[in-house]
Amino acid sequence: MDVESLVDDFIRDQPSRAVVLQSLRGxxxxxxxxxxxxxxxxxxMKVPLVITVLEQLDAKQVVPRSDLSATTYPSLLEVFxxxxxxxxxxxxxxMLSTSDNPIGSxxxxxVGMTAVTQTARRIGTVDTCMRVGFTDDELGAPARESxxxxxxxxLILQYVASQPHLQPMVRAMRNSMRNxxxxxxxxxxxxxxxxxxxxxxxxxxxxxxxxxxxxxVAVFLTDHQPDTxxxxxxxxxxIADVWQLLGEAV
Numbered sequence: 001m002d003v004e005s006l007v008d009d010f011i012r013d014q015p016s017r018a019v020v021l022q023s024l025r026g027x028x029x030x031x032x033x034x035x036x037x038x039x040x041x042x043x044x045m046k047v048p049l050v051i052t053v054l055e056q057l058d059a060k061q062v063v064p065r066s067d068l069s070a071t072t073y074p075s076l077l078e079v080f081x082x083x084x085x086x087x088x089x090x091x092x093x094x095m096l097s098t099s100d101n102p103i104g105s106x107x108x109x110x111v112g113m114t115a116v117t118q119t120a121r122r123i124g125t126v127d128t129c130m131r132v133g134f135t136d137d138e139l140g141a142p143a144r145e146s147x148x149x150x151x152x153x154x155l156i157l158q159y160v161a162s163q164p165h166l167q168p169m170v171r172a173m174r175n176s177m178r179n180x181x182x183x184x185x186x187x188x189x190x191x192x193x194x195x196x197x198x199x200x201x202x203x204x205x206x207x208x209x210x211x212x213x214x215x216x217v218a219v220f221l222t223d224h225q226p227d228t229x230x231x232x233x234x235x236x237x238x239i240a241d242v243w244q245l246l247g248e249a250v
Contacts, residue, residue: 064082182218
């Protein structure tokens with residue numbers, strides 16, 4: 001069994017799945033399946049959103065909790081009182097590690113969707129476009145309007161990893177609170193800087209695995225899935241098998 005066969009087993013006979021595996025360090029690895037197929041981006045769009053904020057605004061600017069909107073859904077902001085303050089960088093990192101939507105809405109208002117799309121284009125993406133934000137009204141069917149591809153997300157992650165000023169993003173994604181896909185079967189001590197995306201029938205995960213002898217970008221995009229919890233297990237099984245085949249500890 002080789003890496004391509006493991007990826008093919010994940011893709012085979014399943015609708016709407018795409019995978020990119022790309023080495024950043026160590027022996028070369030490059031596998032792409034349906035990498036140029038456009039998918040709803042869901043919360044993966046928060047990665048180019050944070051790049052845009054950190055590159056266009058003052059990351060040290062102070063923001064009071066009261067400036068951020070409420071939501072009918074759970075939010076980490078509810079544990080802070082209205083007098084609490086954050087820096088923009090702290091908000092960016094909190095959003096990446098928890099996928100908090102009110103923070104996403106606030107940051108989107110600060111830079112605008114067009115700027116996020118322009119950031120993605122500058123990095124070299126083809127089909128990554130932000131058309132909808134993260135307010136309660138924009139969840140559900142409207143949330144499918146922003147798009148990306150597995151190839152685009154791999155480019156974005158490579159850019160983040162290569163830029164010293166974006167290393168706070170890497171630290172935030174290494175401390176994700178949503179570890180039920182890529183990190184599922186991997187050792188707890190293995191650094192995995194990743195961002196999930198979830199909608200009804202959709203389960204994404206895109207990240208970087210930092211191993212002993214190699215670092216690998218891994219992007220799994222799926223849509224129209226009858227059981228997204230099962231998809232999460234399948235993503236975890238696939239990348240764990242790949243990681244072990246590459247000679248890294250599982």
